[in-house]
Amino acid sequence: MVSAALERTNHLVIYNGAYRSISYPNGDVPANIGVCTDVIIRSYRALDVDLQKLVHEDMQANFNEYPSKRIWGLNKTDRNIDHRRGPNLQKFFKRHGK
Secondary structure, three states: OOOHHHHHHOOOOOOOOOEEEEEOOOOOOOEEEOHHHHHHHHHHOOOOOOHHHHHHHHHHHHHOOOOOHHHHHOOOOOOHHHHOOOOHHHHHHHHHHH
């Protein structure tokens, strides 16, 4: 994981938090843009772990455990962005001991 994260420092990425529709599973925004969570997502993806799919499935089964309703007023999952929100990743890793 450390090697994958360090490798991410070799990429030129411009901060852009705009909402985008992405494919599922293994969806990603264009490689030259991203937000802080994309570093984590892309590092895990280098290890063949798809956080988009894992977070989405866990949120579907346990939506009330996640802060999406409290923070953003949402009532359902959104596989395009849920995994890109820091509080959702924090909850996912807390729930799964990572």
